[in-house]
Amino acid sequence: MNSSVALERIDIDDVATDPVRIAAEIHRQLGDIPGPVPIYDIARALDIDEIKTKPLQNFEGMLLTRPERDFGTVLLNSLASPQRRNYSLAHELGHFLCGWHLTTDDTGFRCSQRDMASPSGNARHVKQEREANQFAIELLAPSRLFKPYLRRLPDLEHVLSMHVALDISKAAAARRYVELHKERLAVIFARDSSFIYAVRGSEFPWIGLQEGDPLPILPCVPQDARTSEMIETDPQDWNIRALSGELAVQVLSQEDEHAIVLLHAADADLDDGD
Template sequence: MSLDRIDLLDVHQPGPLARAVHAQLGEVVLPVPVTEIARALDISEIRIHDLDGFEGMLLTDRRRSVGAILANNKNGRHRARFTVAHELGHFLMEHHVLSGETGFQCCANDMRETREGRRHQKQETEANQFAIDLLAPFPLVDGVLSTDPDLRDAQRMRDAFDLSLEASVRRMIERRPEPLAAVWSKDAQVRYTVSSDSFPYIPLKKGDRLPQTSQAFHVQANNKTGFTEFWNAPTITWTNRPEVEIFEQTRRAPSGFAVTLLWADMTEDSDEDEDGDDPYHRELDMPGF
C-alpha cells in the first residue's frame, strides 16, 4: 500500500483528514485495513498486547518524523483496531501537543478540569472522531443501513467493519436522519445513553433502573436474548415529553448486556428546542467493548 503524507499536511480537522486518507485509498475491501494504512503513513511498528492502565500509546517526536503504536488487546480485537486508528489520528494531526516527551499515552478516564485537561480532552475527542471516520466512513456505512432504523443494521456494521457493537450503534445514530437514542444496560441497570441532537432529553443516569413500563425492562426481567421488534412505549416511559411518541427495540446478549434503540416521532410542536443544556449530549468516545 502506498500513501502520501504530504497530501495530508494541510488537513487539520479529523473528518476531512480521514476523508483525505480514503481519497488516496480509493475503493477498499472491508474491513478498512487500519494497520496497513498506519504503516503506509510512517508508523514503523504496531504492537497489540494485553495491557493494564492504558488503552494505547503513540511513540513519536514533535516533528512526527516516524511513529510506533502500542494498542491494548485486553478488551478485544474491535477495541484494539479503534485504538490503532485513534493513535494514528494523534500522529497525523500535528497540532496535537504530545502528552509526554516521547509521545502520547491514552487512558480511558484521563480527563482533568485544568486548561491542559481541556486541551487533552479536545485532542482525545478529535482522535476518536478521526478513528471512526477512518474505520466507518459514511459512504460505506450507507450500504448497510435499512430503510428504517434497526439494531440489526448495527450488528451487520459490526461484522462488516470489524467494529464493536457499541461503536456501530453510535455510528448508525450519527448517520441516520431520524431522532434516535440508545440506552446501554446490564441486568436492567443503565450503563449510559447517547442520542442524536434532535432526540428529547432522557432523564436517566448511570446505575438507574430501566423504566418498568419499557419493553427493555421486560426483556431483561425475562432473560430474553436476541432482537425484539419495535414496540410503542407508553407515554413518558423514556422522556418527560408526553407529546412525543417513542418506539423502542432491544438487543440483549446472554451475558445480560443489552442495548435499546429509541426512535422518537417528533411532531411539529415537539420539534421546538427545550430550555437548558442536555447533560446527555452525544460525544463519540472509545467503544466500551
C-alpha cells in the same frame, strides 16, 4: 516500510486542520475500497513504525511519539476484541496525524476505554479525545459504506451487520448508526441495567439520566434471537422531557451484563394523520 497501501503523507498533512478532513483525504487516496478498511496497512503507510499488543489493565491504546510526529509506535490491549483493537489503532493514528494534539506525558498518549467512548476530564483532554474518536470512525466507517444500512427503519440488526461488514465493535457501529441515520435516534450503553452513557443523533432530545441511574424495564431478548423487538416506551421513564411523538426501545444484550439500547423517537407529524 512494508505495506500493501500506498499513501502520500505530505498531502494528508496539507489538510490536517480537522480530523474529518484528514480521514477524507486518506479515503480520497485509497479510492472506493470496500470494507473492512485496512487500518493496520494505513497506519504503517503513515509512519507508524510498530504496532504491538500486550495485556493492558487501564488503557486500550498507547502511542509513543514526539511532537514532530516523525515516528510512532502503537501499543494495543491484547485483552480487547480484534474489532476494538481496530478502533483503538485508528484512535491512536488520529492523535498521531492531528499534530496540534498535545501529548499526555513525555512519551506520547495513553488512552482509556472511557477516552474512546465518552471522554471526561479537562477541556483540552476531552477535545483531543473526541477529535481522535471522530477521526477513527470517519476512517473505519465512512458514510459511503454505511448508506445501505440507513435506508430502512431503525433496527439493531443493522448495527450487527455493520459490525461484521466493517470489522468494528458493536459499540462503534451503534454510535455511527445513530449519528448518520435520518430518524431521531439515541443509543444508550448500560451494564447491570444501569446507565453508563448515551450518544444522541442531532435531532434527538436530551436524556436526563446520569451514570449509575437504573434504566426502565427493558424488552426481553428471546433466547434464540440477538435483539429484542422494538416496543413503545414512556419518555418520562427515560427522563426525556421535550419529546413530541412516540418513543420506542430495542435492546441488544452483550456479555458481562452489558447492553446496547436503541431509542427511536417517532416524528409526531407522521403519527398525527388527518
